[in-house]
Amino acid sequence: MWAMLTLADARKRFGPIEALDGCSFSVDRGRMLGFLGPNGAGKTTAMRAVFGLVQLDGGEVLWDGRPVGLEERLRFGYMPEERGLYPRMPVGEQLAYFGQLHGLTADAARAAASGWLERLGLADRIGAKLEELSHGNQQRVQLAAALLHEPELLVLDEPFAGLDPVAVRTLAETLRGEAARGAAVLFSSHQLELVQDICEEVAIVDRGRVVAAGAVAELRRRSQRRQIALQLDGAPPQWLPDVPGVELVQRRNGDLRLVADSRVDPQQVLAEAERTARVVGFSYGPPSLAELFLELVGR
Amino acid sequence: MTGRRTITLVARREIRDRLRSRAFLYSTLLMLLLVGGSTALNSVVSREQSYRVAVTAPVPRGLDAALQRAATPFDANVRLHVLSSAAAGREQLDAKKVDALLLLRNDRLVFRANVDTKLAAVADTAVRALRRHLPPAPELTTATLRPPDVKTTDAATAVAYIGSLLLLMSLAVYGQWVLTSVVEEKSNRVVELILSTVRPRHLLAGKVIGIGLLGVAQLALVAGLASVLLAAGVFDAPASLGGSLALVVPWFALGFALYAVAYAAAGALASRQQDASSAGQAVTYTLLGAYFVSYVALSADSSGTFAHVLTVFPLTSPLVLPARSALVGVPLWEHALAVVLVLGSIDALVRLAGRVYAHGLLRSGSRLGLRTAWRLSHRP
Numbered sequence A: 001m002w003a004m005l006t007l008a009d010a011r012k013r014f015g016p017i018e019a020l021d022g023c024s025f026s027v028d029r030g031r032m033l034g035f036l037g038p039n040g041a042g043k044t045t046a047m048r049a050v051f052g053l054v055q056l057d058g059g060e061v062l063w064d065g066r067p068v069g070l071e072e073r074l075r076f077g078y079m080p081e082e083r084g085l086y087p088r089m090p091v092g093e094q095l096a097y098f099g100q101l102h103g104l105t106a107d108a109a110r111a112a113a114s115g116w117l118e119r120l121g122l123a124d125r126i127g128a129k130l131e132e133l134s135h136g137n138q139q140r141v142q143l144a145a146a147l148l149h150e151p152e153l154l155v156l157d158e159p160f161a162g163l164d165p166v167a168v169r170t171l172a173e174t175l176r177g178e179a180a181r182g183a184a185v186l187f188s189s190h191q192l193e194l195v196q197d198i199c200e201e202v203a204i205v206d207r208g209r210v211v212a213a214g215a216v217a218e219l220r221r222r223s224q225r226r227q228i229a230l231q232l233d234g235a236p237p238q239w240l241p242d243v244p245g246v247e248l249v250q251r252r253n254g255d256l257r258l259v260a261d262s263r264v265d266p267q268q269v270l271a272e273a274e275r276t277a278r279v280v281g282f283s284y285g286p287p288s289l290a291e292l293f294l295e296l297v298g299r
Numbered sequence B: 001m002t003g004r005r006t007i008t009l010v011a012r013r014e015i016r017d018r019l020r021s022r023a024f025l026y027s028t029l030l031m032l033l034l035v036g037g038s039t040a041l042n043s044v045v046s047r048e049q050s051y052r053v054a055v056t057a058p059v060p061r062g063l064d065a066a067l068q069r070a071a072t073p074f075d076a077n078v079r080l081h082v083l084s085s086a087a088a089g090r091e092q093l094d095a096k097k098v099d100a101l102l103l104l105r106n107d108r109l110v111f112r113a114n115v116d117t118k119l120a121a122v123a124d125t126a127v128r129a130l131r132r133h134l135p136p137a138p139e140l141t142t143a144t145l146r147p148p149d150v151k152t153t154d155a156a157t158a159v160a161y162i163g164s165l166l167l168l169m170s171l172a173v174y175g176q177w178v179l180t181s182v183v184e185e186k187s188n189r190v191v192e193l194i195l196s197t198v199r200p201r202h203l204l205a206g207k208v209i210g211i212g213l214l215g216v217a218q219l220a221l222v223a224g225l226a227s228v229l230l231a232a233g234v235f236d237a238p239a240s241l242g243g244s245l246a247l248v249v250p251w252f253a254l255g256f257a258l259y260a261v262a263y264a265a266a267g268a269l270a271s272r273q274q275d276a277s278s279a280g281q282a283v284t285y286t287l288l289g290a291y292f293v294s295y296v297a298l299s300a301d302s303s304g305t306f307a308h309v310l311t312v313f314p315l316t317s318p319l320v321l322p323a324r325s326a327l328v329g330v331p332l333w334e335h336a337l338a339v340v341l342v343l344g345s346i347d348a349l350v351r352l353a354g355r356v357y358a359h360g361l362l363r364s365g366s367r368l369g370l371r372t373a374w375r376l377s378h379r380p
Helices: A043-050 A091-101 A106-119 A135-147 A165-181 A192-198 A216-222 A266-276 A289-297 B003-020 B023-045 B063-074 B086-094 B117-131 B154-188 B190-195 B200-231 B241-269 B273-300 B305-312 B317-327 B332-361 B370-377
Strands: A005-014 A017-027 A032-036 A058-063 A076-079 A153-156 A184-188 A201-206 A209-215 A225-233 A246-252 A255-261 A278-285 B049-056 B076-083 B100-103 B108-111 B141-144
Touching (some): A005 A043, A017 A032, A017 A201, A032 A043, A032 A165, A043 A153, A043 A184, A076 A135, A091 A106, A091 A135, A135 A153, A135 A165, A153 A165, A165 A184, A165 A192, A201 A216, A201 A289, A209 A216, A209 A289, A216 A289, A255 A266, A266 A278, B003 B154, B003 B200, B023 B200, B049 B063, B063 B076, B076 B086, B086 B100, B154 B241, B154 B273, B154 B317, B190 B200, B200 B241, B241 B273, B241 B317, B273 B305, B273 B317, B305 B332, B317 B332
Parallel strands (some): A153 A184, B049 B076, B049 B100, B108 B141
Antiparallel strands (some): A005 A058, A225 A255, A246 A255
């Protein structure tokens, strides 16, 4: 069976820049995929390709195994990286317009618009022009424009950028709700802790191709490296455990952060430490998503 | 979802957006005031018209008084020249000493070359009153000494040039609206969201149709008012010219579609609001060029070969056709050919502009060169 959205070997070149170089990934119904990568990795280009805003030089965008066309895109929701709505158009009318462009009837679009404004706490601003709203509220309207027609696929480019912690939590809940409703959710972000918290799956893209994809826990576990943190009391200043495959990342006071090959036995490191000083704290585990990201795309 | 529904939605949004801005309402009011105001001015400035009418002796008692009574509502007065014979009257008429010759025995009112409807009405009313006859049969039949002048009247010339000037201005103004609308969407970045569900050519068509409908409505109001005033004889011009003036409206629609699509493509090429005016200049200069070529050609010889060519050439026909039909009349086949050619050009331009639009809209960094646009137009 096909995943809902599949990018298959997508290629796009802008002059000398290879924006997409055989980029492939997929998002399933009811799943949330975090799309990660350094600036210029090709995330926005890939997202635009889903909406036909970028004509691919090669490869395909598939929906249920078939090439995506305008009919399919009507059932998609999109929040572009560069936010933009009509500044002088009343908020309610504006949302209803986007709903209708997605194929809702005028009545259904109006009802959905007022429903979403209610949910976002903007019910009393339905007749206000967009430009009269605060920046944060404009962002909410932008989100509503993407969600209004209950899309089957939701694509959001950097939706968390510039949000305060409360707004981040609200948006994360909204997106989880959309996935629970059955939508496939794809979003890009640089906030890796956040992605680790709210996403089951990620795709990490670098230089136009996916370098890692899958469940976050699985990717972390599969890493060749392990993180070791040691808190020592009374260790010599330059002390390091004499275990092959262990490297120092950072030393501050008595705290050591080490990275080890996954085949290294942590007990061996702990035993070495106990021989030299009193061990106050010890932790061992797979790298965090942020560390994994740096490991994969760090230059 | 059908293209037509999308186009309707886009067009409706454009119309609402313009109506909300009030600038549209003010400009409509201003144009109506200008037309109405020029009418008022016309009636204030034009002094009482006086006619000289020759009549053969013996003159019936009361004719003079009856003529004056009948002329008063028309802001005119009539001076009678009593002559001995009809032949003498014809001589005087031919020598432009009098404006008409009234032959009561034949129930006939003779003009030199063109029938003056106002004077005919005055004389008819006066004679009817004198004979105590009732309407509706006319008392007098009108005739002319010579075949009517085929030479165009001053009024026709005025209608032709004012009409094409009105067209030129409307095309430029509403075309600029389309350009602004395109650039605004681009600088607001809302265009990325729109184009994720709407085909560029549907967005383009919706914009052009929406703004075009507003333009047609505004022009129809103004041209309609002018036509009504013409028909009511407020302007001293043949009522048939109202028809030529009415031609301005459909030709505005065609010309607008052609030039607005070009303006939209220019807007898609511009990257920022500041670039919009320079991007639109190429189109504006083309439009101005078309106007001046048409003006020169029509002034030199409105029936010449060049004028015929310009009548059917798509870039000039919207400006030339209404003007020429007011001046000399245009055969039906030329109307048909011009319409077909303009429609064909619009179709071709929409395809080209759709491509430029799709490519240029998402580029906000640098201005898209014309060469790139040309290359795009040649891609399969």
